[in-house]
Amino acid sequence: MTGISIEATEKGKFTVLTVNGPINSYTFTELQEKTMKHVGKTDLAIDLSGVTSMTSAGIGVILAAVEDAESAGKRLLVIAPSEVARLAIESTGFSDRFPTIASVKELPA
């Protein structure tokens, strides 16, 4: 079965989680664990350019992380969502809750 892979790297003040593969009910716990580990402690960016599919399970994780980051006074950004990830986010009606940048080069200092 094709699984999810998540790599964490440091880019300035941000921890960048680069996600590849599908985010669904069977894989979202890995995203949740990695997100919970960093959110609220550092500024966090989630690179979704390699996401092949995204169900509400994954979107729920990111939405919750956005709330947690805001509560802790930290930033959370989404980087370059793939076409299916972008459409999945749009279809929730909550696009404005996902601050998005086009590439890792646009991360604020």
Place this chain on the structure above:
Amino acid sequence: MSPGAAARRDCGRGLYFGPRKAAIRLSASAQAVMDYEDFAYALDFLTADELCPLIVAGDEVVDNLVTHGEVGDAGILVVVRKRAPRVTLSFFVESHKAFADFASRHVTAEPRPPRFDAEERRWHGLGLTMCMNLATRITYRSGERIDRVFLEFEPKC
């Protein structure tokens, strides 16, 4: 070989194609979502604009059927049919009460907006909202033997 041609050759998974129609039978397992995506990406009679909503909404339905439903031994039969400008995505599963309850609620009531359960740290109703925003029309039919879900997609502009 094009992805579509490769998929047409894959008869072992119960997959068949017509000029503008294709079907696959998915097993009730974690693999079902990935199999659905492989199937959808191989549909060469769909444009990219038609394919993306079909993948996002279809993933959601398959994910929910496998995770929350009681999919029987027959699995989930998925049929995609294109009659321009409309694309219809149909799901057929063995009947179960949970689905009948779900279907009856949505026939009679306005769907509730998604809500966040802070205790469980998860969203409820987000997937249904996504499907409703992506599809032009969603129909649920619970039957004595087979439950059915139909999603219709038409160009938004």
